[in-house]
Every structure is written in C-alpha cells, then in structure tokens.
Amino acid sequence: MGFPGTWMTESESVVYRVVPKCACSTIGQIMFYSDHGRFFDGDIHDAKDGLHKWSLDVSQPVISANVKTHSSYAFTCVRNPYTRILSSFFDKICGIQRNGKRYRGNLVPLLIQKYGIEVGGPDGKAEFDQIKSFRRFLLFARDTIRWKRPMEPDIHWSAMSGHISTFIVNGGKYDKIFWTEAFNDGMQQVLDRIEVAHPVDLAKIPRFNESEGHGPKRAHPVEDYFDDLSMHLVYEIYHRDFDLFKYDFENPGNKMPIGEIDLDEVHAKLGD
Template sequence: MSAKVSLAKRPNFLKAQLLAPFSARYRARLTLRGEPEALLAIATHIVLTRDHRLAFVKNSKAGCTTVAQVLYACDTGATFQGRVHDAKKQIAGHLHVRECLDALRDPKVYAFSFVRDPLARAVSAFQDFVLDRTNPGTRHHLPRLREFGWRPDTSEERQFDVFLDYVAASFAESELWTDPHFRLQKHNLALGTVQYRRICRLENYAAEMTRVLQESGVWRPELERLLTMRTNVSRARKYSPTEAQAARVRAIYAADYEAFDY
C-alpha cells in the first residue's frame, strides 16, 4: 500500500446540515455552501478587524502570526499574551466565515496578505514540523512522514529530502487541500478570486506593514513598536538546503515563483 498524506479537511455540507441545529460552528459552515472551492480553502484563515477596515488573508509560514498581533493591537490597543490565533476579540475563524468572506468582497475593506520567498518558506515549514516539531499540526504529519521514510536520527539533509517527498505527494493528492503551511501560496491567497488592495512581501515586512496601516487609515504612532517584533520564529540555527534541494523546491513551487515574481 502506498504511503498516505494528511490533507486539510474539505467542508462536509451534509454533515453541517445535520449538525447545524445543535452547533453554531456548523451553522456558520453551512453558509459557505455554493462558494467557490478556492474560497472554501481560505474561509477559516481570514482575520477581520472589528471595525471592518482591514481583512488579512493568512498565508501560513509567511508572517501571519506577526501580522495578527498587529491587527489585535489595532482592535484592542494591547498585545495579545498567548497564541494570537486564538484571540477572541478579533473576527476570525470558524464562527465568522460568512462575515469574513463578505468583507473580502466589500471594496471598502482593505484586503491584504503577505507572501514569502518559496525556498525560505519551505525551510521554515520543515523546521517547524520536522526539526523543531513545535507546530500543533505536527501530530497529524509525523506518522505519515514515517511512512515516507522519515526518521529523527537521520541527517537533516535526508529529513528535508523526505519532507519534500511528502510535499510533492500532498500536491499530487490535492494541491488545493494540502496543509496550508506548505500549500502553494497562490492557493493560500485564493489568487485570482480575491481582489487585494496589496500583496506584501515578508522580506520587507516593516515597510510593507506600515504602508498597509497608512493606506487603510488605521495608522497610529503607538503601532510602530510592533513593527520591529517578530513572533513564532523558528530556532536561530537554520537548515541550509543543498543546491539540488533548492532546485527541487523551485520545481515544486514553480507556480509561486511565477505568480509572485520571486
């Protein structure tokens, strides 16, 4: 039997219809019925400020935790202590999918996201899931990675090869429903379906985020200190791919290199 990958879950609307009378989460999910699949894949990965001025589409492993902290400060004037993606004072997640998608269609809402060099992003996901094993989703992938030949006592070079095998197999199974931490960024942004005011580059984070805040009209001087903070950063020692591995990443993520001109 061939090795299997762990994919993100597609919405099950039959299940949602059955459970909607008993669950606010499933009632919210049911409102997505009929939406394009590209939007279904990002519906729970949108952060909307409470004044509906900013809508941020998360692109995992491209600074989304850091950006979410800034948006939390825009909403509350404070820094969130803990995992900011669990913050209850922002409009985000499963209960607000309808409101968030509607905001992306509203020309008055400033919709934006960040992208990252695909090689740096792939290495970051590898460190997060395989070397550091700190991401909450690691438990879903490690058993599957073992089926692909991953072992923690082998060289980091060998482990990265296995990780790339796993990513390629995930894409072959379903490009759109691959885990968003290593899914193509063009799918994380629903590129071509969502109309963005700005798609920013993580490599120029402070300048790009300042521009977003200024153009959307929410800039306040006290937000400036947050633009030098980075959260959810992997360990200081970064894995350096071989030339062959870098070439393989360029092949796997060719669509992102083209879409975002990296």
C-alpha cells in the same frame, strides 16, 4: 466556499488573507493592537474574540459582506518558497508543537517509516543529517501536493498562490501583497492606507514568531539544502509562487525578490 483563512479587524479597518509561514502571527497581533491598544495574550491563532476570523461562525457574514463589497483595504503577505518550505520542515516536522506533542499526531512516524526521515529524536534535539532528511521531506511534500498521497497537502507547505487564490475566486480583491523579506516597508504601506484606533509603531512591535524554538536550528545556509533535484521539486510545487511573487528560483541563497509584484497579473492568473 466563502473566504477561508481571512481575518478582519473588529473595526473593519482592514482585511487580511492569512498565508501560513509568512509572518501571520505578527500581522494578526498588529491588527489586534490597532483596534485594542494591546496585544492578544497568547498565540493570535488561538484568539476567539477581538478579531474577526472566517473560522468563527459569527464572523463569516461580517467578513463576507465586507469582502464582496470591497469595503475595506485588503492585503496579504508572501515569502520566498525556499525559506518557507525549510521553515515548515524545522517547525512542523522536526519540532515539538506548543501542545507538547508532535504535529498532526501520526504524521512524523509516517514520515520516518515511509520516507526514512530523521527528526532529531523524541525531543527534536539530537544531531541528525538535516540536509538528507529535508530532501526526503521535500519528496513527501511533493507527493501530497501532486497526488494527495499519503495524505492531503498541509496548509504550511501548500503553495501560497493556492491560499491567495481562494480570496480572489470567491469575489475578493487585494489592494496590496508584500514580502515578508521587506516586512516593515510592506506593513507600513498597509498602515498608511487605513485608519486605526491605536497607532502602530512598527519599529517597536515585537516579532511574534510562534514557531520559534519548536524545532532544531538550521545548521547550514539555505542553498546547501537544495541540490539540482531538490530545486526541480521545489519548482514543480511552487512555480506559480516564484512567477507571481517575483522570487529568484535560480538561486536558493537569494531570499530577496527580483521584481515588483503586479497585482493585475495576480488577480488575472489566480482568478480562474
């Protein structure tokens, strides 16, 4: 299986396991800048050179050799499951993607038909009941993850622990897992442990939020989207994420972690 979703700087200064919807665009651009002294012109997910990626055939043996010998500092980044699934809904389901089309072609029509979801009209800009539609999307997300119906789960709403575990199961070891909610602190700790060709000043780095502006703005506080049933569904899907990455399941309005991540626990529980 190898190391899907893994990026590494060309200099091999650092290895990163991508977790969708967890600041991956910004992290990728920081890695690119640290090698080249400039940002990639465009969405870093489209870069075919300047950064090793498992999705590029030429990069696979280089990444594999590095990760299996733990030659470089390896890290990843996580996010509160409540805000992550909300972000996926507004970006991927309600939003028009950067190619000018709906995400995954027939996905949104399927959701409208089978789950009664509204998405704000053809351009995502019309008023609609965001809370009702989001809760119906949550049922769909649970169905894809629990039963792989009506489709396989999508990387943007499958559990973070699932993404993170593939790296461990196939022989990788993390040196750091930090929270999107404390991004500068966590990213600085990574940068302090590696040697870079071009120093990175995090205070001056723009946030590369490639999903910004794709969909409608969230109209309500996070906690308004989650009633008792929604919280139950979220826990069913993401219980390991709450447990391992120390997020507050009881209070959807608290996006901040409530404990420290124990790397030994993560490796033990996700390495099976």
